[in-house]
Amino acid sequence: MHEFEKYRAPSGKDVVALVQKHPFALIVSSAPGEAPVATHAPVVIPHDAHPVDTFVGTTLFGHIARSNPQWRGIDESVPVLLVFGGPHGYISPTSYEQDPSVPTWDYAAVHLTARVEVLEGADDCMHIVRETVRASEDLMPVRWDDTTSVPTFEQIIGGVVGFRLHIIAEKAVFKVSQDKSDDVRARVARDARERGDAYGDLASLVDSRGRLVCPVTGDA
Structure with missing residues (x-):
């Protein structure tokens, strides 16, 4: 992903917060001589990582x-790409209230490059599944306790392959109208709220010039 200087993430903490709040990632891998393949899947921060x-x-x-079949084609010596998408939305020139204007798309996204450990063992996969549940429940207003469901997990865990993803590089873009004046940015945020923010809370990002202002619960 190309990082535009004027659209860099406000801080590293904002990059971490976006991944924590939007863990449903695109895992992209490639084998020599073949087109890249991708799977949409949760990728989470372990509870003991900070x-x-x-x-x-x-x-x-x-x-x-x-x-x-994607996991069978992963070469652990070849990095994979993890794509995390945050709030985004179309920005109509009607928000600018000036002519001529051109439309654009505001968005926040994080790309992480990772070395992969493929884990096929039941214990490893169970640990990863339960960590995924924990991280996801951290985002819920009321937590679900998975303790009584562990026997059910054990019955179906053979259908899962886990990954440890060791991050070696990161890139981020927070393009949220920070190159516009305060009054234009206020109208962009207002219009995003009025249309319902279908793709996440873009309005709050625009209001804050790209800073993730909503706190994230949990340990990570």
Whole structure:
């Protein structure tokens, strides 16, 4: 992903917060001579990891269905790309109230490059699945306790392949009208709210010039 200088993330903490709040990632891998393949899957921060300003040097967890052939084609010596999408939305020139104008798209996104450990063992996969549940429940207003469901997990865990994803590089773009005047940005945020923010809370990002202002619960 190309990082535009004027659309860089406000801080490393904002990059971490976006991934934590939007963990449904695109896992992209490629084999020599073949087109890249991708799977949409949750990728989460383990409870004992505490990235603050960067993911580089940390490890994330992910898993996909064993029936998905992508995992068999992963070469652990070849990095994969993890794509996380945050709030985004079309910006109509009607928000600018000036002519001539051109439309654009505001968005926030994070790309992480990772070395992969493929984990097929039931214990490893169970650990990753439960970590995924924990991280996801951290985002819920009321937590669900998975304790009584562990026997059910054990019955179906054979259908899962897990990943440890060791992050070696990160890029981020927070393009949220920060190159516009305060009055234009206020109208962009207002219009995003009025249309319902179908693709996440873009209005809050625009209001804050790209800063993730909503706190994230949990340990990570």
